Amino acid sequence: MRNLLMTVILLITFVSGEADFKVEASTTQDRATWLWNPWMIVSDEAGTIDFLESKQLNKVYVQIDYDISLNVYRSFIEKASVRGIEVYALDGAPDWVAPKGYKSQNQLMNWLYNYQKGSTVIQKFAGVHLDIEPYLYSGWKTKQAETIKSYQALLVKAKNSTTALNLSLEVDLPFWFDEISFKNTYGNGLLAEWVIAKTNSVTIMAYRDSASMIIDLVREEVAWAGQYGKSLVVGVETGQTSEGNSISFFEEGESYMNQQLTTLQTYYANTPGFNGTAVHHVGSWMTLKP
DSSP, X not given: OHHHHHHHHHHHHHHHTOSXXXXXXXXXXXXXXXXXXXXXXXXXXXXXXXXXXXXXXXXXXXXXXXTSOHHHHHHHHHHHHHTTOEEEEEEOOGGGGSTTTHHHHHHHHHHHHHHHHTSOGXXXXXXXXXXXXXXXXXXXXXXXXXXXHHHHHHHHHHHXXXXXXXXXXXXXEEGGGGGOEEEETTEXXXXXXXXXXXXXXXXXXXXXXSHHHHHHHHHHHHHHHHHHTOEEEEEEEOSOOSSOTTSBSTTTOHHHHHHHHHHHHHHTTTOTTEEEEEEEOHHHHHTOOO
């Protein structure tokens, strides 16, 4: 029914000649995923979109690769929009918190400015999704306070840039940032709470393979999201990992994963702040056993 409605709206728009068609934001919770290999939409755009729709997704974070034509992204976003799927520009790296790492973020924002400017409304990104992971940068161990401040400065700059572009800002957040404290020019407190307060939405990397463990991991973050009127999405892992059997659903498979996600969603039903789930990531999800 959703896809039929989208098609009818599109037909009405094109027949009327209205240029500024815009897909209205869904009132449903997010069901999202990461698409780290954007060359998939170069080689098999239709197959990629079919996969996303088959999983009943309404959001996908797509990695930005400057070697890919803008028109490839435009075509993909337009077709995904017709299927009711919002597309967010995905980028970020640990070295973005290095002394001159902000230049990489500037490059992304400049690329987005040019992209959005030259695209029709239905071809535009709905937002920006950053995956920076500053704890993987060497300075996290040697100069943690300085690295945290650099990370905060980066997010403040990102929020200013995305606001100017009229885009939502989302970030990936490890579940243990609720144990990391800071005291600097940005105030003092716990890093997880600060990030939630300063962005539009966070996706918690709650990489565990049972609903009970995930619920315990994200309890504080969900409360903060509700307190600040923000959106929190819980992310789970499907890839093979050497970090232990409790990290990913790789061993258990998709059916079990869906059961656990249903339990999680039931637990947080009607809870302010909680706004759905995300599965990491398209590549490993495609090969996940049933």
